[in-house]
Amino acid sequence: MRIVRKSAVTAAIATAGAAVLAVAVGGGVAQASSSTAGAGSEAPSACRPANHTAKIVAAPASAGHRHYRVTLTAARGYAPCKLAGSPGDVRFYHHGAPDGVTAGRYGSQNTVVTFGPGHPVHFDIQVPNSAGGAPADAAGFTLGAPRGVIPGESTAYGPLTVGAGTVIGPVQRGA
Numbered sequence: 001m002r003i004v005r006k007s008a009v010t011a012a013i014a015t016a017g018a019a020v021l022a023v024a025v026g027g028g029v030a031q032a033s034s035s036t037a038g039a040g041s042e043a044p045s046a047c048r049p050a051n052h053t054a055k056i057v058a059a060p061a062s063a064g065h066r067h068y069r070v071t072l073t074a075a076r077g078y079a080p081c082k083l084a085g086s087p088g089d090v091r092f093y094h095h096g097a098p099d100g101v102t103a104g105r106y107g108s109q110n111t112v113v114t115f116g117p118g119h120p121v122h123f124d125i126q127v128p129n130s131a132g133g134a135p136a137d138a139a140g141f142t143l144g145a146p147r148g149v150i151p152g153e154s155t156a157y158g159p160l161t162v163g164a165g166t167v168i169g170p171v172q173r174g175a
Helices: 002-026
Strands: 053-062 065-073 081-084 088-094 112-115 121-128 134-142 154-162
Touching: 053 121, 065 154, 121 154
Parallel strands: 053 154
Antiparallel strands: 053 065, 065 121, 081 112, 088 134, 134 154
C-alpha cells in the first residue's frame, strides 16, 4: 500500500510540474495547434512552417504602388488552424542573400481566418513605386495567430522588387 501511495503522489506532482512548465514556456508564443484539437485529433497543424507552401506572384498595381500576392496552401492530412494579422519579421532574399529591406504592416491586425487543406489564405506585399528597388526571389516571415506568433519561419518563393516603404497586409481568406 505504501508504494502505491508514493507512486500516486509522485505522478500527481509530475503532472502538476509539467502543467506549470507548459504555462511558463507558452507565454507570448502561440502553439501551432489545430482549430479542431480534441480527443483523437492527431493531424499536425497546417500553420507550422514545414506543413504549408507559399508562392509570390505579381498582383494588380494601385495608385503609386506595386503589389505582390503571397498565397499559402496546405496539403491534405494537415489540421486546419487559425491565423490573424500581418506576417511579422519579414525578410527578403535574392539568391539566398538578405537584401536588407525591412517591411511594416498595414490593415486590421485582429481579423481571424481559418487556414488548412481546402482553405488557402493570402496576404499582400505593397511596395511604393520608386526608382530602383531591390530584386528578391524569396520572403521569410512568421505567421501570427489570435494569441501570439506561430513558431518558426515560413518562406515564400517568387520574383518581386522591394524597397523603402514596403508594407505587409493582413492574412485573408482565399487564394
